Amino acid sequence: MATKETGDVAAGRLTADQLACQFADVAPLLDPGAAAVAASRCHYCYDAPCVNACPTRIDIPGFIRKIGNGNLKGAAHDILSANPLGGMCARVCPTEILCEGACVRNHQDEKPVAIGALQRHATDWAMARGETLFRRAADSGCHVAVVGAGPAGLACAHRLALMGHRVTLFDAHPKAGGLNEYGIAAYKTVDDFAQREVDWLLSVGGIALKTGVMLGRDVSLDELRQQHDAVFLAIGLAGVKALQIEGEALGNVHNAVDFIARLRAADDLSTLPVGRRVVVIGGGNTAIDAAVQSSKLGAQSVTMVYRRGVDAMSATWAEREFAQTQGVSIVLYAQPLKLNRDGTCVTGVEFERTKEEAGRLVGTGERFTLEADMVLKAIGQTLVATGLDADILTTDGSRIEVDDERRTSLKGVWAGGDCAATGLDLTVQAVEDGKLAAASIDRVFARTAVRAA
Template structure:
């Protein structure tokens, strides 16, 4: 065995870490943005708009950039997606708006819509002004549980209509996945908090942290105190591998590993192994693997139970991992974790294949040496904080209608705790649309 510590912090100097965790994709300059905006065809029934879950008028905002109207461009984005700044950075644009760009049909590079969106929203945030006036105070109060993208989008739209909003979040800092679950190089420089400051500048929004539903307050109490409740509680549970050795020291949930790094000011105090194995096939797995490598791990291997084409992480994300020195192995399922004295020393996998359209893992085995294993095999919605039987749960998520209404009157839900794709931009849409439903229902109920 190597005498050096298997898992240790400070593998790299603070100066090196600052470079490795700086903005992975620097912003466009004004000149670059103008040139890129001129590549847009400004399509009439633009497929990029159809592909955007929040329905941003993409040709409209790009025309604003092309004509030097950044204020108009930013407003066009933000009136559909108030978290347009973070979505510009973290959205899988390659399979959404940019994937639908008509230039791809001509085998050309698509317009870099995400970078242009960032250019406009960054300009607005740097201006420090809120582009939307708040309506007159209605006297109605809404509680939002969860300060992630869905909760923040809901809060802003409700405040826009003149309602008073209180957001309760279980963590010490608001932001949800943008604060705790996204790779540090995607949202550097405390961007999540800057965006929250921008959103709450509209007025009428109060955020209370360290307030957990089920521990500090109940749903019934919220219903008594507020006119409506929006649940944006995400998925607090993490799936287990269900294999021998999973309890060993050095086996961590990837989301906890990422959160620890996000909470660190430099990353230097975050322990990482020399040989790290990440299990999973989504963006969380990619983020964990790349960040482990950038923290100084000598070998990082991402192992996925099926083929590359079924990974939820996009081809761009997979290529990004490989560019950063992460080895990806497909068609392998974890079998057991071994090691000395309760620690991780190796992990054994069973090779798989496709049989009659279904994956089976009945081939030979192979073993990878490892001192750290990061589990990224999915998260789970935990209904425990909700009053038992108060709200219908279906297929492991809160059941809602098309407007975010749950089975309980004036209780709504959106984001990762409800059915649908677990994407930031989808959460924003659901929060925004639920706010419109809340506003309509409250207005109808009082005859206002």
């Protein structure tokens, strides 16, 4: 069954039918009956803690009440008016630590209202029917450049378009969507949902999409500022941190984000090579997604190794538990020292046990080796500052410095999403950044219009 093989890395470990089963929707859509039952569990709290826990502040009790009353269009409108990427967020948000984690039901029967599933129920219904939920305002005469068509850029562009401003949306990739298209596990976003959501967002009108355009390569920030009334930077974190250990350049040692992107772009999953023994280094969602998908592709053993303890992992408890149900082993308190080789290919990873002393991570001197024919690195992503003015970066150069309205120190330039120093690196937070920037840009245009009058 295996085809092209390098060492123990091979494509075609599973049949097409097996792969289809492995990569089926991990959380299938609720049917109407199940949705009604789930909605009936909501207490419709007046001072709802779930709303406060949502970065986009969706009126959760309001939309759930509408679902319970059979008003799915109204529910979808409530969700998407607060979060235009509500469909994707319903699939990928860590609801267990946000809205559902704050649900008062946790204190009663230890089972929160299924807010994420209900949100998907309403938004998928509206998108499948092609419901027209929003109408664009009259053209304002203002033109905004949005650089980066990920969650922050899409949210900003959609909100600006609704306000009547014209938007040109630039992205370096062949498709819009950012991490929603290229960086999220395939089993979370089946049936090309990321692109269907992009199509829905663009259908509001007033947004011109230009793909294959990279800041600093194809267009400069100065040019964008000269040609537009405002610029919103949502370029994400395109760089990947290196392990900086011996053997990192060996064959079959890959960045986890690149592995996930290749999988998402593949027309035939049986053509994707995967090792028999895969080691994933890291403790975040990218590490989880890479590890689980390696297992789903047919790897016989997948081990995820993190240098600290479980409380320091950015992957949530739900993600960790899911990974373990998918055959992923998790090793804590271990840091990589060296990648072993056989010729040009990796054969294993040598680790050192670690511990924390007075808040610092230190090595214990105890070493062990995990055999591996594929290693995936997922220790964090970094800002690629090409084309950016150094004056708008944080002191360490790791992010773009912004204020509460997502304004940078450059006049007419805003920034948001993972590239900006705003806190949580979550899809839902990126959406909120885009909304905040759009509102701020609109206020500037409104003041300008008043002065002109």
